Amino acid sequence: MNNFYNKYVSITLIFLLIFSLNLHATKQEIKIGFQRITDEQVDFTPLEKYLEQEIPNYNFRIIQYSPPNIIEALLWSEIEFAVCNPYVCYLVNLQKGCKVLATFSRLGPNNQPMKLKAGVIFCKASRDDINTLNDIKGKIIASPGRNYFAGWILPLYELYKNNLYPISKFATVLFTGSNGLTIDAVINGTADIGCIDAYILWKLTKEGKINQNEIKIINQKSFNPELPITHSTIASPEYSFISLNNVPEELQRKITLALIKIPVINPLTESLGFSGFSLPVDYSGTTEILKTIKYPPYEERVDLKTTIKTHWLLFTGFGLALIFLTSFIITIFYTIHQLKIRKEMLFLLSKSTEIQKQLESSERKFRTLAEQFPGAVFIVTPPPESSILFITNQIETLTGFSKEEFLSGKLSLLNLVHNEYRDYLLSEKEEKISSKEPYNVIYKMQIKDKKWIWVNEIGTGVWDDSKLLYIQGYILDITEVKEREEKEEKKLERTNIEKEILIDVMLRPEVAEGDFEGLSHFITETISTKLRIPRVNIWLFNEDETQLICVDHYDLSTGIHSKGVILKEEDFKDEFQALKTSKYVDAHDALNDPRTKGYAQNYLIPLNIKSMLDTGIRIGDRNRGVICLEYTQIPHKWEEDEISFASQIADQLALTLINKEKRSYEFQRNLLIQTIETSTNGMIIFDSNGLILYLNPAIFNLLNVLPEDYLNKPITYLTQKVLPIENL
Structure with a gap:
């Protein structure tokens, strides 16, 4: 029997081990519950993607719940975080323990964020018999549900202050399950009074889904600038964003920071129908409200001692009857149990051979399963x-x-x-x-x-x-899984370094100054040392694009810069064509790649280069040069982020080259102007129509004339007034 038990346990554990393979997931899934605010289903995909972008080591899943279901999900730890009303937060904290991390806010009139909520009590506009809270005694009252804070608990608190509690003073309390069904119940006459979230009524009215003239608001409160919508109850803090106490504090901090960073008005919040999150407000008033209306967990409890004193005779008779019945049942069950034991013993004796065969079969199945x-x-x-x-x-x-x-x-x-x-x-x-x-x-x-x-x-x-x-x-x-994880970690580290280098290059003064050589010297050494690339060099074409001239080369192994090497098109015709027409050449195997194998004898083999990435320094539709990243000793497969990084560095080099040429042009222009202005020879510039556009200072000195007397006048005017044309 002991052998059978051990083999049975072995088989069971093998099945458990098979199902445990999902432990190799690389990212942990974080579930966030979102208590349903409106009756509409909300697509939380944009918010999930935003959180995964801000906190890349996790996958996020946001699930909508009704109030009762979100309580159950939190108590059973099916979700780690939740956006819920203050009552749900209070119950979960009491039974399991949770922490308020942020306060949810909704977008009110004029795009004003609202951190407060309230309930609204209303009836059909045609009901002339209902105008105040005292008029609703004996009436049918409808609400979405017991756990709806603004739709039931806050209205109950308001009714209690007007001596309309307990709910036995109403004919019937109808819990509809949603805000929309509550409104329908009042409009079609199923209920006399309705209680819902004031924000829901305002939103439905604004969207034109409810005709405001069909509704009459009871017990309307005075205007509150922090809650600029019509309401019937006191104002209370909005939904809270909570975390169970067993969630790591670092994860709590990261998610809270990501939510608070969401701008008030942006496509993300607009698509989800709210205005974002802020630091938590004071929720202590919830306790006082629940105690006042004697709502769970503060409901009135029956005094057991008083009940026993009042009904002692009934309890005594019931107890004696229970003792007699229990004794009778025990006697019957004992007799049946003894008969079963005898029957089972006979069965085991008669089936011993069959059990032995089953044990052998179980062992064979275990071995077969284990081998597979x-x-x-x-x-x-x-x-x-x-x-x-x-x-x-x-x-x-x-x-x-x-x-x-x-x-x-x-x-x-x-x-x-x-x-x-x-x-x-x-x-x-x-x-x-x-x-x-x-x-x-x-x-x-x-x-x-x-x-x-x-x-x-x-x-x-x-x-x-x-x-x-x-x-x-x-x-x-799990070697493949670990290598994939390590590869992703290296890629993440590399992309962070690439971003840092790109920012450093963009902020270098050489870019604006057009110092192409100085920037090249900085780029080659920085990329090589920080990304551990053995060789980095920058080249420019000559005027007729028949030569590539090395502007700067850095060798990681020696730490030495060099320049001046020239590659000629006549030696590398196909390779030059690729460099002139392609945005980049990503040669993982440079010796065999048709775009680079021509470099083999004179360049690749002598320098032991295995892989190279040439990226064009492009101005307009022309490549004016290239930046080249080269791996020696072992081949390297160029990833998308490396190609994108090299292209962005090439763009900065192109911008520097443009600034350099612009400065050269400005210098030549200024030199020409200075030459004309300081010349002792008189100079006149006129257009194709013979109109004078410019007279240099020497003309004024030679002819003793004023410029304003002759500018924009025909050249013949000057020759007639001052001197014959043959003397000019």
Whole structure:
């Protein structure tokens, strides 16, 4: 029987281990509950994407709930965060513990953010018999539900202050389940009075879904600048954004900061129908409201002692009857139990052969299932021996060693574990198994060909009361997953460095000054040293684009700058054509890429260059030069972020080149003007029609004339007035 139990437990645990494979997810999902405000379904996809952009290590899922359902979801920890009304927040804090992180606000009239909410009490406009709160005694009152703060609790508080509580003073209380159904109940006469969130009534009226003339507001409060909509109850803080106490504080801080950063009016808030979040306001008034109206958890309770004194005779008779009935039932059940025991013993004796066959079949099924599992399933004795009792053939696929080498004791799983992870593995297994919990560890293992792989080991102890019988589990190869994670981490680190370099380049004074050589010197060294790229160089075409001249080259291995190398089109015709016409050339394998293999004998092979990324310094539709990133020793696959980064650096070089040419043009123009102005020879500039446009100072001195007398006049006028044309 003990063997059957152990094999049954083994089979069950294998199924549990199969379903635990989802533990390898790279990003944790965070669920946020959002208490339904209106009857419409809201698409929270934009807010989810915004949070994932602000906090990239998590996936976010926002779920809409009704008030009762959001309470249940929080108490069962189905969600970690919630946007809910003050009553839901109060109940969850009382039963489980939560923290208010921010206050939700809605967009009111004139796009004014509102951090307060209130209820509205209303009836059909044609009801002349209902004008004040006292007129609603004995009437049918409708509300969305018991847990709606503005739609029921705040109106109850208002009714209580007018001696209209408890609710027995009404004919019927009708809970409709939504704001829309509550309004419909009043309009069609099913209910006399309705109570809903004042914001909902204002919004539906504004959107034209309700005719304001059909509704009469009861007990209308005076104007409140912080709540500029019609309401019938006291104002209370809006929905709160809360977190369960067991959520890490750092995650609470990041999500709260991201929500508070959302601008009041922007496409994100407009698409979701609210104005954003702010620092939490004071919610302490909720307790006083609940105590005043004796609402759960402050409802009136029956005094048990008084009840017993009043009905002692009834309780005594009921108790004696219960004792007699209990004794009778126990006697019957004891007799039936004895008969069942005898029947079961006879059945077990007659079926012993069949049970033995079932045990053998179960063992075969266990072994078949274990052999089909993608990882290596094992069973070992408790430490310190940790001898392998069972292991599947998959261990050879995983490590290269046969299962016989492990079963014979020649090899142990622990001997293959990397020294850095060995103590961690032992301590984690000891801690979890001693507390009778499954363990889950990730570590490096050396396989037969001396390579290191990443594995995930999941296991559990099998106990007989307080005795540990053995440990069983499985080992799964997760090398691809870890390498993908490491690649993503490296990419994230690289993109952050690329952003820093790009900002530094954009802020360099050489860009505005047109100092192309100085900026090239800074760029090559900065990119090479910060991104660890062995060679970075910048080239410019000559005037007729038949040569590429190196403006600056930086070698990471030596830390030396150089320049002046010239590549000629006659030697690299196809390669020059690619550089002139392409925005970039991403040669992962430069020796075999048709766009770059022509450089092999004279450039790539002598310098041991394996990969190169040439990005055009483009002005208009022409490449005036290139920036080249080169990897030596081993090939490198160029990622999209690297190509985009190189293109943006090339744009800054193009801008610098434009500024350089602009400064050169301005210098030449100024030099020409200075030459004309200081010349001792008289100079006249006139247009094709013979009108004088300019006279230099020498003309004034030579001819003793004033410029305003001759500007915009024909050249013949000057020759007639001053001197014959043949003397000019």
